[in-house]
Each structure stands twice: as structure tokens, then as C-alpha cells.
Amino acid sequence: MDEAELLRLAQRGDLEAFNQIVLAHQTRAYNVALRILGEGESAADATQEAVLSAFRNLRSYRGGSFRAWLLRIVTNACYDELRRRKRRPTTSLEDLAPETEEGAPEFEEWLASTADGPERLAERSEVVRAIQDCLDHLPDEFRIVAVLADVQGCDYAEVSTAIGKPLGTVKSRLARARARLRDCLQRHGELLPPAFRLQGEASS
Amino acid sequence: MSRLSRLTPRDLESLSAYADGALSPVERRDLDARLAQDPALRQALAQIRATSSLLRALPQIRPPRSFTLTPEMAGIRSGRVRFPLLPMATALATLAFVVTVGVDMFGGVTSNAAFRAAAPAEELALQAPAALPTEAGADALAAGALQSAAATNVPESAAMDAMAPTPTAASEDAIGEAPTLGDVGEAPPAALGTATADPSLEARSAASGGCEACAGEPQVLSATPMDKFAAESGPEAAVVTQEMEAQIVTSMPEATSLEARQPGGLSALRWVEIGLAAVALALAAVTLRTRRRAR
Numbered sequence: 001m002d003e004a005e006l007l008r009l010a011q012r013g014d015l016e017a018f019n020q021i022v023l024a025h026q027t028r029a030y031n032v033a034l035r036i037l038g039e040g041e042s043a044a045d046a047t048q049e050a051v052l053s054a055f056r057n058l059r060s061y062r063g064g065s066f067r068a069w070l071l072r073i074v075t076n077a078c079y080d081e082l083r084r085r086k087r088r089p090t091t092s093l094e095d096l097a098p099e100t101e102e103g104a105p106e107f108e109e110w111l112a113s114t115a116d117g118p119e120r121l122a123e124r125s126e127v128v129r130a131i132q133d134c135l136d137h138l139p140d141e142f143r144i145v146a147v148l149a150d151v152q153g154c155d156y157a158e159v160s161t162a163i164g165k166p167l168g169t170v171k172s173r174l175a176r177a178r179a180r181l182r183d184c185l186q187r188h189g190e191l192l193p194p195a196f197r198l199q200g201e202a203s204s
Numbered sequence: 205m206s207r208l209s210r211l212t213p214r215d216l217e218s219l220s221a222y223a224d225g226a227l228s229p230v231e232r233r234d235l236d237a238r239l240a241q242d243p244a245l246r247q248a249l250a251q252i253r254a255t256s257s258l259l260r261a262l263p264q265i266r267p268p269r270s271f272t273l274t275p276e277m278a279g280i281r282s283g284r285v286r287f288p289l290l291p292m293a294t295a296l297a298t299l300a301f302v303v304t305v306g307v308d309m310f311g312g313v314t315s316n317a318a319f320r321a322a323a324p325a326e327e328l329a330l331q332a333p334a335a336l337p338t339e340a341g342a343d344a345l346a347a348g349a350l351q352s353a354a355a356t357n358v359p360e361s362a363a364m365d366a367m368a369p370t371p372t373a374a375s376e377d378a379i380g381e382a383p384t385l386g387d388v389g390e391a392p393p394a395a396l397g398t399a400t401a402d403p404s405l406e407a408r409s410a411a412s413g414g415c416e417a418c419a420g421e422p423q424v425l426s427a428t429p430m431d432k433f434a435a436e437s438g439p440e441a442a443v444v445t446q447e448m449e450a451q452i453v454t455s456m457p458e459a460t461s462l463e464a465r466q467p468g469g470l471s472a473l474r475w476v477e478i479g480l481a482a483v484a485l486a487l488a489a490v491t492l493r494t495r496r497r498a499r
Binding site: 015018019022023026027028029030031034035040044047048051052055056127128131146149150151153155156171172174175176178179180181182183185 | 208209211213216217219220221224226251252254255256258259260262263264265266267268269270271272273275277278279
């Protein structure tokens with residue numbers, strides 16, 4: 001049974017059909033929440049809340065990308081959680097870290113020089129931590145766009161649906177999010193454990 | 205050392221969209237030309253691509269649990285909402301059936317309480333002359349034991365058969381026979397009553413009530429002395445009684461006595477009763493099935 005058929009059934013209140021759709025989307029939904037919220041437990045709560053809300057509002061889904069429709073609900077659930085948290089003043093590393101010395105390896109050169117490539121690199125827990133830390137220091141609306149477009153690989157139209165903003169907003173937020181992330185990762189490249197850095201330098 | 209945030213917002217946006225292949229053909233051609241001449245711009249593009257690729261390479265984490273919904277979480281749509289509807293409809297159909305039967309019985313024979321009490325006995329009394337009384341009683345018992353929708357029809361047809369012989373003989377014998385057969389006559393409804401442990405049987409026991417009602421009017425005709433009956437019963441029954449009287453006078457056998465039963469026996473009300481009983485039974489069956497499946 002394809003998703004459209006399952007959706008029709010689910011819209012008529014068929015919980016089993018709806019749960020099949022949930023199974024197909026829950027990993028992505030959870031990972032979006034995880035990267036936006038930066039922590040597993042509240043990500044699971046937000047995902048569960050979003051799934052419930054999706055079921056209750058299923059009638060308001062009128063075609064188009066269901067994934068984007070669902071991600072919008074997940075995103076909103078994350079916003080709710082973020083509002084709930086007392087938003088700490090975002091003292092970004094950017095403001096605290098000293099200017100990078102001239103001559104230090106550029107983050108992207110360093111990235112390119114590691115034999116493993118970004119996939120293997122990103123499996124390393126310290127790298128994941130560094131990326132998450134950089135995401136955490138982004139303003140919410142930038143982080144959400146970066147997570148949807150880069151982490152999850154959604155196209156601009158889907159991101160636009162998911163955040164309920166026009167394409168132009170998506171483009172500009174994504175560009176600024178990437179610029180901030182790059183600068184943050186550049187500094188993290190030097191903060192990474194020495195062994196890791198040595199490995200990067202050794203292969204260059 | 206160029207920091208992306210030092211680019212003009214417009215260049216930054218263009219490069220970012222370029223990396224995603226999201227520029228229009230014209231925009232892309234323009235940027236291609238600038239990239240070819242500007243190493244700093246090329247470096248910025250490389251930085252954007254590296255950042256994006258690192259983010260995309262983040263492993264997907266398996267969720268700690270499944271987020272599928274149970275009926276309770278879902279607000280009970282499949283569980284509780286569908287349920288009260290069916291039992292409610294079943295109860296309503298049964299109630300409508302009982303009310304119709306009531307109207308049928310007490311509308312035709314308004315105040316004769318004795319009939320209500322003695323109804324089953326009289327039914328058998330009526331059947332007595334048709335054949336051996338024991339046989340008739342056995343038939344009625346068997347019909348009751350069937351406990352099915354057919355229960356509405358079987359006793360009725362049995363009563364029809366019983367009506368076949370001349371009514372004069374029937375009315376005379378019936379009075380004598382009634383007390384002795386009373387016990388047997390009450391057995392079928394009792395058997396049904398004990399079986400009502402199964403929830404779906406509300407409708408069935410109601411149906412058995414229908415059997416009593418079906419048999420109710422013919423009994424009235426033969427078991428009671430004519431004049432007394434005519435005085436006590438409603439207009440419909442009175443008419444029937446007159447017809448009976450006519451038949452007795454002419455001493456018409458089998459066929460006409462069946463006709464005499466017609467006006468009271470197969471009225472529109474009777475069909476409504478049968479229909480309602482069928483609806484109530486069907487609803488009860490559906491209710492049970494859904495309940496079983498939901499568990």
C-alpha cells in the first residue's frame with residue numbers, strides 16, 4: 001500500500017494506517033528534533049507530541065509533500081520546547097574565540113585532507129559533538145533551516161513548507177547559517193583532540 | 205583567511221544557493237564568470253560546500269522508541285467512539301421493537317390483563333385440537349430452543365397450523381386444556397431467558413417476546429367466550445370476532461379459519477416487528493464482532 005492510500009485511510013481515522021506512516025517517518029522526525037534541540041530525551045518527547053498532533057490535524061493535510069507537512073509539525077513542537085526552556089543568552093563561541101591565526105589549516109582543507117572523508121569523520125563522536133555544539137549556538141531559526149536543508153537534505157521548497165516561510169527567507173537563512181557554522185567549525189577544528197588533529201595534519 | 209560572514213549577504217546567498225544548484229540559469233552563468241576570476245569567491249564556495257557536506261554526513265540516530273500511537277493516545281477514535289454508537293443503535297432497535305410489540309398487544313386488547321399472563325398457555329390450548337397436545341408443545345419448545353432469528357417465525361407458523369381445524373371445536377377444547385398445558389406453554393420463553401447470559405441475546409429475547417405477541421391475537425379469538433371478548437377487546441379484534449362468528453355459523457373448515465386470522469396475523473405492524481427484530485439482531489451481531497476484533 002503506498003503512502004497516499006495509507007494517508008486516505010488515516011484521514012478517515014484508521015489508526016493502523018497512520019502508524020504505518022509514522023514508522024516510515026519517525027527516524028527522520030526524531031533526528032530533526034534531535035539536531036534542533038541538541039538532546040535525545042526532549043527530542044523524543046517533541047517527536048511524540050508531533051506525531052500525536054499530526055494525527056489530530058491530519059484533515060488539514062491537503063496533498064503536497066507529506067514529509068514537509070510532518071516536519072512542520074515537528075519543527076513547531078521543537079519551537080514549543082525551545083520556548084519552554086529558559087532561553088539562555090547565546091554567548092556564541094564566535095564572540096569568545098580569538099581570531100584564527102594566519103597559517104592555521106583551513107577547516108575545509110583539513111576536512112578534505114582527512115583520508116576518511118566527511119562521512120567517516122562525522123561518525124566520530126567528537127566531531128558529532130563539535131557539529132552539534134555549533135548548531136546549538138545558532139539562533140533557533142537559523143538552526144532549524146540548517147537542520148532541515150543540510151542535515152536532512154530537504155530541498156528549499158520542503159524547507160519553506162516546513163517553516164512556513166517563503167523561499168527567499170529559506171535561502172537567506174540557510175546561507176547565513178552555513179557561514180556561521182563554517183566559522184564555528186573552523187575553531188572547533190583546532191579544539192578537537194590532538195590525536196585527531198595530528199591525523200588530519202599527518203595526511204596532508 | 206576569509207570568513208564567510210564577511211561576504212556581502214547577497215554574495216553569500218548566491219554562493220549558498222549555487223552550492224545547492226538552486227540558482228536560475230542566468231544567475232548561475234553570472235556567478236560562474238565571477239568565480240572564474242575571483243579566488244576568494246571560489247574559496248568561499250569551497251567553505252560552504254565543506255560545511256554542508258559535513259552536516260549531511262551526520263549519522264541518523266535510531267530513535268530510542270517507536271512513536272506510533274495507541275488508541276488511548278490517539279484520543280480513542282477507533283476504540284471508544286465507534287463503540288458506543290453500535291450498542292446504542294442495538295439498544296434503540298431493540299427498544300423500538302419492544303415498544304411496537306407493546307403497542308400491538310395492548311393497542312388491540314386494551315385492558316385484559318388475564319391475556320397477558322395466560323398468553324403462552326392459550327397459544328397451546330389453541331393448538332391442542334390440531335393434533336396431539338404433547339406434539340404441539342414439543343414443537344413450541346423446539347422453536348424456542350433454536351434461539352435464532354427464526355424464532356419469530358416458527359411459533360407463528362405453528363400457530364397457523366394449529367388453526368386449521370374448525371374453530372368451534374378449538375374453543376371448546378381449549379378452555380379445558382389450557383390449565384394443564386400452561387406449564388409447557390411457558391417453557392419456550394423461559395428457555396430463551398436463561399440463554400440471555402450472552403450479551404447479544406437482548407435482541408433475541410426481545411424476539412421471543414415477539415413470538416408471544418404473534419400468537420397473542422389468535423389465542424384471543426378462540427380461547428375466550430365470544431360475547432365477553434367482543435366487549436373487552438378493541439375494534440379490530442371485534443371485527444375479527446364477528447368474522448369468526450360467521451364462520452362458525454356456516455361451519456366452514458380449514459381454509460376460511462386461516463383467512464380469519466389474516467387481519468390480525470399479518471398486519472403492517474407485524475412486518476414492522478419482524479423488521480425491527482432483524483435489525484436489532486444484525487446490530488447485535490455487528491457489535492459483538494467489532495468488539496471482539498478490537499481486543
